[in-house]
Amino acid sequence: MSAQIETPAKTGPSEDEVLRQIEQAVLDHRLPPGTKLKEVQLATLFGVKRGLIRKVLTRLAHSRLVDQTPNRGASVAKPSVKEGQDLFATRRIIESAILETLITQIDSKIIRHLRKLLEREQRAYQRGDSETALALSVDFHRQLAALAGNSVLDEYLNDIIRRTPLVILTHLGDDEQNRCRNQEHAAIIDALEQGDVKKAVKVMQQHLLHIENKIQHKPETRQADLATLLRPQSEQTLA
Amino acid sequence: MSAQIETPAKTGPSEDEVLRQIEQAVLDHRLPPGTKLKEVQLATLFGVKRGLIRKVLTRLAHSRLVDQTPNRGASVAKPSVKEGQDLFATRRIIESAILETLITQIDSKIIRHLRKLLEREQRAYQRGDSETALALSVDFHRQLAALAGNSVLDEYLNDIIRRTPLVILTHLGDDEQNRCRNQEHAAIIDALEQGDVKKAVKVMQQHLLHIENKIQHKPETRQADLATLLRPQSEQTLA
DNA sequence: TACTAAAATATTGTTAACAATTTAATAATC
């Protein structure tokens, strides 16, 4: 392989790409709540200008993933207990509505699609790949929202999903116990297949309450290394 | 009073103030969908720098109140029929959930507060002040959301409320017929007072469906210019 | 006139330099 002498004017990632990568890092628990997001550091890390980062941070703050204080910069948001409770309560409402919307258009193809996703999730879990398992369990909820076909509900659920890790890490800690149990995902698929919405909704409610009920007072939080952002790009395999 | 010779370095409105004013203008039907939002024009209008406006437009686009196309600037969003339907369907879900949350904490004080608001709305309507009437009827829904006490539900309802005029003006037109009927607001208060959530929810559903059902195929005032039609594949921002 | 091409204008996008502020480091005082 030949050495590259001249720097080839590498064009960095776009604004949306940077945004997505930071969102993904939060989702993957690589960026814990409270992490300071310094502009020059991010700019060099992503290979973009500071102005780009600045704009992205503004957008992230607008959707409450980031806290911005004048003259003191941005950091990954740390939702209050109240906000966490409200978020989960709303999540139950939205996810129930998604199931009720989805049931009207369930067919065997959708069921197969969901089972396939679930299978991958289970396999990842069984082989101890908890990182992939987490991503796939998030995907399960996302797929339900997308399949329901209501773009606004989809939008809102995705907003909630992005903010959920912040609540869990702030108030519960990064523990296997605080994640989706995939046998409940299985039960939801079963109920959908049977056309039993009420049951599907009930399981979903319990599924979410399982975590929600734990939200009380916080344990600890530490500052994370921004360089973890360089590691990532683990392709979140999405069908 | 002495004449002021020197220009006193008037400090313009803040970023948030500019944002709110534009949002309010949309809410008041003063800024119809499709209106071009030119940066310098807005900057001089508000007495701020262009950079400020630029940031505000980014935020407005992030919450789908504004459409932004690279190199062609921003304009007030024109939601599609599909988006309009999804928005209204979601609104029914959210407002119902708000009523169900609110009912657990209803007391005579809240009822009095709502009736007072309703009275002002009715008076404004009766004296032909349709601008105030519109604002107050919006306030009715907003107050319900605020009183329910779930900050995320509140956030989402406000998001929907801000986007609703865009749907109505794009697909129905600025007509008295396409507004809240305040006798239905009255019926909702009555049901809440009686502690009858089911009835309150039912009235709310009808209330919203009254407008929602009209959304069909657009009377489309859009003058299709050839340049836009010939432009290859506008990038669809996927949620 | 109707159409095309070219120039002029207007508008958005980007950048680097600088200002303002906060944070960290060092020195001074008790």
Next chain:
DNA sequence: GATTATTAAATTGTTAACAATATTTTAGTA
């Protein structure tokens, strides 16, 4: 040593100048 001042460094915030692109106007041609 602990606490407060003082200085230095780092970080965020702002701006004006310029570049890139789009739009309008004008001129040219059949």
